[in-house]
Amino acid sequence: MAKSKYEEFVKGKLILVEGWARNGLTNEQIAHNLGINPDTLYEYKKLYPEFSEALKKGKEIIDIEVENALLKRALGYxxxxxxxxxxxxxxxxxxxxxxxxxxxxxxxxxxxxxxxxxxxxxRDKQEIEHTGETNINMITITPEERQRRIDELKKKLNENE
Structure with missing residues (x-):
């Protein structure tokens, strides 16, 4: 029985995959290095737990290092x-x-x-929940209607001066 493309081209490179992930390469860059399409990489992540684990393990290490560097920078040293x-x-x-x-x-x-x-x-955006029974009626007007109303208001303002 012939080997699958994964077994033939990827399985033996799991240590490289982990290293590339640890070095900060994106999934797309790792796929390129393996000579596969990014969609194939995502499929392999679903199908082969050892492949998914290699990516995860490599990324976990660098994520922790970045978190530590960010915390150090935030606190000063x-x-x-x-x-x-x-x-x-x-x-x-x-x-x-x-x-x-x-x-x-x-x-x-x-x-x-x-x-x-x-x-x-x-966070910048605060979520506010409204729990009242306020009815808000929204109306939509055309640009022409809006201009007509503006003109009417201007006319009224001029009459009051």
């Missing part, structure tokens, strides 16, 4: 910067000074974090 020079006598690289530097918290990162982690409290 300190780091040590080393000044290095070459020792003229020995030619060796030496550290001459260590300076503690500070990166201030980033408001944009904080807003992004809060909007995504606590959307009910931080």
């Amino acid at each position: 300190k780091y040590i910067e080393n000044t290095r020079e070459v020792d003229e006598k020995t030619g060796e690289l030496i550290i001459t000074k260590q300076v503690e530097k500070e990166v201030q918290p980033d408001t944009t990162a904080q807003i992004f974090w809060l909007k995504n982690r606590k959307p009910s409290e931080w």
Whole structure:
């Protein structure tokens, strides 16, 4: 019995698939690297749990790293910067000074974090539920009718002046 296209071209590359996902490639880019159509990639995700797991595992790692970097940037952090020079006598690289530097918290990162982690409290659009018995009658008018009404209002305003 002949091997399926998945078994022949993809199954042996699961470690690559995981690595590509970890490196931030999109599903479309991974499909291109495998020489398959993106639709085929999505079909393989449904049909082959090991393929889906390789994609998921790779993406999970990079997602966690990005989350950590975003949180670090949102909170601000300190780091040590080393000044290095070459020792003229020995030619060796030496550290001459260590300076503690500070990166201030980033408001944009904080807003992004809060909007995504606590959307009910931080999203721009607030959902408001109306629970009354107010009837609102909407009417639709043509552009000509709208212009006629505007002209009437202007006429009334001129008469009152």
